[in-house]
Amino acid sequence: xxxxxxxxxxxxxxxxxxxxxxxxxxxxxxxxxxxxxxxxxxxxxxxxxxxxxxxxxxxxxxxxxxxxxxxxxxxxxxxxxxxxxxxxxxxxxxxxxxxxxxxxxxxxxxxxxxxxxxxxxxxxxxxxxxxxxxxxxxxxxxxxxxxxxxxxxxxxxxxxxxxxxxxxxxxxxxxxxxxxxxxxxxxxxxxxxxxxxxxxxxxxxxxxxxxxxxxxxxxxxxxxxxxxxxxxxxxxxxxxxxxxxxxx
Amino acid sequence: xxxxxxxxxxxxxxxxxxxxxxxxxxxxxxxxxxxxxxxxxxxxxxxxxxxxxxxxxxxxxxxxxxxxxxxxxxxxxxxxxxxxxxxxxxxxxxxxxxxxxxxxxxxxxxxxxxxxxxxxxxxxxxxxxxxxxxxxxxxxxxxxxxxxxxxxxxxxxxxxxxxxxxxxxxxxxxxxxxxxxxxxxxxxxxxxxxxxxxxxxxxxxxxxxxxxxxxxxxxxxxxxxxxxxxxxxxxxxxxxxxxxxxxxxxxxxxxxxxxxxxxxxxxxxxxxxxxxxxxxxxxxxxxxxxxxxxxxxxxxxxxxxxxxxxxxxxxxxxxxxxxxxxxxxxxxxxxxxxxxxxxxxxxxxxxxxxxxxxxxxxxxxxxxxxxxxxxxxxxxxxxxxxxxxxx
Numbered sequence: 001x002x003x004x005x006x007x008x009x010x011x012x013x014x015x016x017x018x019x020x021x022x023x024x025x026x027x028x029x030x031x032x033x034x035x036x037x038x039x040x041x042x043x044x045x046x047x048x049x050x051x052x053x054x055x056x057x058x059x060x061x062x063x064x065x066x067x068x069x070x071x072x073x074x075x076x077x078x079x080x081x082x083x084x085x086x087x088x089x090x091x092x093x094x095x096x097x098x099x100x101x102x103x104x105x106x107x108x109x110x111x112x113x114x115x116x117x118x119x120x121x122x123x124x125x126x127x128x129x130x131x132x133x134x135x136x137x138x139x140x141x142x143x144x145x146x147x148x149x150x151x152x153x154x155x156x157x158x159x160x161x162x163x164x165x166x167x168x169x170x171x172x173x174x175x176x177x178x179x180x181x182x183x184x185x186x187x188x189x190x191x192x193x194x195x196x197x198x199x200x201x202x203x204x205x206x207x208x209x210x211x212x213x214x215x216x217x218x219x220x221x222x223x224x225x226x227x228x229x230x231x232x233x234x235x236x237x238x239x240x241x242x243x244x245x246x247x248x
Numbered sequence: 249x250x251x252x253x254x255x256x257x258x259x260x261x262x263x264x265x266x267x268x269x270x271x272x273x274x275x276x277x278x279x280x281x282x283x284x285x286x287x288x289x290x291x292x293x294x295x296x297x298x299x300x301x302x303x304x305x306x307x308x309x310x311x312x313x314x315x316x317x318x319x320x321x322x323x324x325x326x327x328x329x330x331x332x333x334x335x336x337x338x339x340x341x342x343x344x345x346x347x348x349x350x351x352x353x354x355x356x357x358x359x360x361x362x363x364x365x366x367x368x369x370x371x372x373x374x375x376x377x378x379x380x381x382x383x384x385x386x387x388x389x390x391x392x393x394x395x396x397x398x399x400x401x402x403x404x405x406x407x408x409x410x411x412x413x414x415x416x417x418x419x420x421x422x423x424x425x426x427x428x429x430x431x432x433x434x435x436x437x438x439x440x441x442x443x444x445x446x447x448x449x450x451x452x453x454x455x456x457x458x459x460x461x462x463x464x465x466x467x468x469x470x471x472x473x474x475x476x477x478x479x480x481x482x483x484x485x486x487x488x489x490x491x492x493x494x495x496x497x498x499x500x501x502x503x504x505x506x507x508x509x510x511x512x513x514x515x516x517x518x519x520x521x522x523x524x525x526x527x528x529x530x531x532x533x534x535x536x537x538x539x540x541x542x543x544x545x546x547x548x549x550x551x552x553x554x555x556x557x558x559x560x561x562x563x564x565x566x567x568x569x570x571x572x573x574x575x576x577x578x579x580x581x582x583x584x585x586x587x588x589x590x591x592x593x594x595x596x597x598x599x600x601x602x603x604x605x606x607x608x609x610x611x612x613x614x615x616x617x618x619x620x621x622x623x624x625x626x627x628x629x630x631x632x633x634x635x636x637x638x639x
Contacts, residue, residue: 043525055556059399061295100440103440137336
């Protein structure tokens with residue numbers, strides 16, 4: 001059985017005022033929000049632009065905002081966000097420059113991720129089920145940008161590193177394969193004016209993360225580390241950081 | 249007399265793995281390169297693929313040519329794009345007598361095609377992969393891997409951009425320009441600016457995957473591409489660390505690919521006419537669960553995370569048994585096959601062999617234009633995919 005669902009999509013094209021378009025879609029309720037978007041493109045409006053590739057929450061490209069909440073539409077079933085006959089409002093990620101419709105410019109975000117220098121391949125595995133030395137794997141963070149869009153601090157300050165880059169730093173300083181100099185450089189970015197002290201602990205990042213990275217929790221962890229070392233410094237003790245650097 | 253590559257402009261149609269690899273190869277040899285893709289990079293067949301870096305073992309019994317291509321490319325890609333793949337190996341597992349009967353053929357195939365392998369007993373295999381079925385009788389390790397298709401394309405294109413290529417996503421080809429029997433460019437539609445304009449080139453490469461036939465038709469030629477979809481179901485949780493394959497003749501649901509925190513079961517196979525939007529057949533989804541459970545029973549107990557379908561661009565004729573169509577690729581110089589100049593189609597193949605497909609295609613182009621510029625992509629380490637957004 002198919003449902004009739006109305007998509008209200010925030011549209012933007014360079015040089016034109018933003019507007020909202022509505023599309024009615026006949027779709028099975030267990031199909032995804034992204035399936036509906038693809039159907040609109042295939043059968044109703046070829047000017048609709050959106051990002052997508054893997055359709056299984058691994059590439060991180062399709063993220064947008066549905067009814068005010070960041071989602072990866074490739075894994076969100078229609079029936080989980082709307083009822084038969086209902087409306088779902090789709091907007092591009094917040095705090096990202098909009099290129100066209102649901103397409104945002106990932107450049108500024110990837111610049112911050114690049115500053116963290118985290119290889120997306122890890123030899124350690126965040127949650128290995130057993131020790132093994134003959135394989136490696138991708139990191140959990142899929143760099144979708146949802147945490148950046150959800151973060152109230154990123155919304156007001158583009159210089160703030162933001163949740164995903166700080167979560168990346170948390171991984172970096174623990175990874176045995178990362179050179180000490182890199183860890184030092186990263187720690188200086190983390191414990192700086194634009195780093196972990198800007199977080200207001202809204203925890204929206206952790207709430208929307210589709211990959212259980214828990215950026216908010218990681219930022220709190222980094223703060224404990226930074227605080228402990230400031231106290232150690234006051235007491236004349238050597239800092240004790242996984243990075244093994246003097247307090248920045 | 250040989251001429252300089254930089255004197256020639258080449259337009260590549262399609263931003264999947266084939267088009268991205270072709271653009272990289274062209275730019276590296278010095279051609280003035282432009283790539284157009286009607287959607288986001290890797291938003292067609294490549295993006296939705298299985299993410300399997302083939303060792304070639306899947307093809308080593310019945311399609312040795314593809315198997316050899318795969319193992320060669322597997323070893324090259326490990327070197328040139330280290331940040332786009334999990335090097336976790338794969339097991340071919342036998343869970344019944346029919347699988348065991350296939351094992352000698354399989355091992356002979358690995359020997360003949362030069363695929364390294366290691367044999368394990370069922371017990372050893374289950375020690376490596378605890379979720380494997382209790383019925384596992386034996387397993388063979390091969391150098392399979394897992395990649396991220398979109399990041400792979402971005403790595404090719406970041407490097408292409410660094411070498412001067414122009415990459416235009418959201419730009420759809422509306423028609424091809426012809427002068428006599430020569431293709432001279434394309435009428436393209438910018439889906440962001442909503443405007444049409446012309447791109448001229450000395451040569452046009454059709455790398456549109458399952459849509460290659462539509463593009464070829466614009467030049468009045470026919471290419472035998474059969475859009476052949478397959479269903480994949482991505483399950484919640486990483487149920488294996490290595491790729492788990494069924495040790496038997498290729499069939500539906502014969503592989504489970506772990507990626508990040510999911511396990512992707514694939515795939516089925518049928519043919520369609522239009523690959524723009526493909527309905528997902530529910531019986532194929534159920535078949536994936538059922539067949540996947542035969543190797544890892546746990547897949548029947550976890551929730552699906554994503555269910556997706558995409559069309560492979562196989563070369564062949566409709567009506568042929570789609571599993572019998574060779575998985576190798578072909579570059580068509582339409583001057584030879586159809587008397588149309590300035591137009592080359594590359595189709596078939598698979599993402600694992602994208603670099604080799606590009607090498608073959610650009611060799612054809614260099615010959616046609618009388619340019620001496622050897623391929624350098626075997627040894628050129630690609631930029632990080634992150635640079636795609638920053639160049």
